[in-house]
Amino acid sequence: AGWARKLKMWGFISYLNSPELVASFQRCCGLVPRETCSYGSRNGLVHSNGSGKDVPVTIHRRKAEQVLDAFLCVQEHPGPHYEVRNWLFYFLFLTSATLGHEVFYITFLPCIHWNLDPFLCRRLVNVWVVMYIGQVMKDILKLPRPPSPPVVKLETRVDAEYGMPSTHAMAATAISFTLLLSAQERVKFPFELGLIVAVVLSALVCLSRLYTGMHSALDVICGVVISAVIMAVSYPYWGTIDYLQLHNPLSPVVGVVLPLFLSYKYPELDHYSTTRGDTTVILACCSGCSVGYWVNERLGLTFDLAGPFPVTLPPLTLVALGLGVVRFLVGLGMLVLTRQTVRWASLRVLCRINGASVSDVEARRRKEIEVPYKFSTYVAIGLVNSILVNRVYVMMGLWDLGNSV
Template sequence: MYLGQCTKDMVRWPRPASPPVLKLEVFYNSEYSMPSTHAMSGTAIPLALVLLSYGRWQDVIVGVLYAILILVVFHPAVDLIDNFNLTYKYAPLIIISLHLALGIFSFTLDTWSTSRGDTAQILGCGAGIACGSHVNYMLGLTVDPSPDALPLAFSPFTVTLFGKAILRLLIGVVCLLLTKIAMKKVTIPLACKLFCIPCDNIRQARQRMEVELPYRYITYGMVGFSLMFFVPCLFLLIGLS
């Protein structure tokens, strides 16, 4: 997604004119269309994206092919990256710094558009999830099953199991929403104050890199970290793990 968003700002291919194209979503008017990041994230359902996304069929096709290319290039290194994220002592520092640097770079490519916030959000989530996984591993909360335990057996489906699953879902969603709301309330005014930006108009303030980048990065970084660490710890504490 990060590569797709940055590529949009380098290619600068505008969205098709409307009319004749029918706009189903006007929020992304200011964002370029090539390649389609919706197609990149939903490569498995490109036909639906042709019908639902506000872009040319070329955007969707390029998005799908671009996603496949990225998978081919990075797939051989997935285990190496995962092992580094989990085991290297200073991995969180490197992860946070790298993702932040990538976010700053993306904000310099072009004028403000919705892709700025999306990019920072993606990077923040990725950094938070990676750091949460690292903490879980270091604390011994993530343990790989022994070879003797494989293959894992499915638990029998019961009403109790279903109820626990629904309860976990509801509690998890509420925790993540509360995290997002709390961090949003803190980061936007704080960024405005630090960089002397008027915050009486939040919409305009968020079009400044000094506000949008830390707001999205920190907020969704905490959401990702909560998803991987705090929420599972809560489940363990209340007996829902």
């Protein structure tokens, strides 16, 4: 009976990890391979997920002519190798997928800081580091993404990464529910409505990873469970972590040294993957923001909401909405300017030190160049976000210190 249960459980896990399950979900949502081009069926080639480049793997073929026919078919029918039969699901899930990309968090999290409450942004930035755990697990477990065929792939940049767990699912779950739990301490709102929004947003991001063909159902479920466990274990200590981050004199040292150490000690692979660079970006943003919040506390101007908590937010008027949009555009412009300036300077300094050309893409992927240039760039972004932007708002008359909304 024990062996039977284990076999049944293993069969269920295999089913959740099956690419056919992902392909079935895609077909149910109206995303199917193009029949005219046989990319997903006739050419007999799949991409080896987890490799640094596209390596064709020949699947049993009896005649070499079939491979040649497939090649000619691809040449005859360029463009997307899939057909969209339900555009509502297509745009819904592609939009949802962007909610799990770093570019969203690098705009969404500062927007929370600039327009609502730096306290909430600090909580979200701290929990964002779950991405490091997920990325490291990917490169240690080295489990491949769903193969194509039968799955249709809509993203190519991260296809060389491994699949288990889904860091999109991890980040979406952690960000959504951390914001829900932290916001109830600070502002008054219907908790049930917030819970519904958190569940819907995280579910859409999770389902988008199946729709885009980047993860199996097992990858997504594991990502959600890992985030839930991390949040459950750390939740009792959120207040302590926040206090130490703001008041401990060693906080800025730890906030820089630890993320930089973790970036350099990221697991080495036998091929290049975007995981190390993306993880360095996340750690560097967290590092810069952490130091910035500590500095604000020393300067005595944190721009936090004024208590007693939870506060009642003022009504969202057209004037308040307009000010929020202007603050967002000004702040985003400052972050983009910071990114371009520091990236330009750091790349040239590091390439000169290492005897490499700035235009050499392969050289920029070397750890001794990639890690420090990305770390310095995004630490600067974190510092500008947490220290300078709000002060510029005050100078421009875009910020009422008594009311951040």
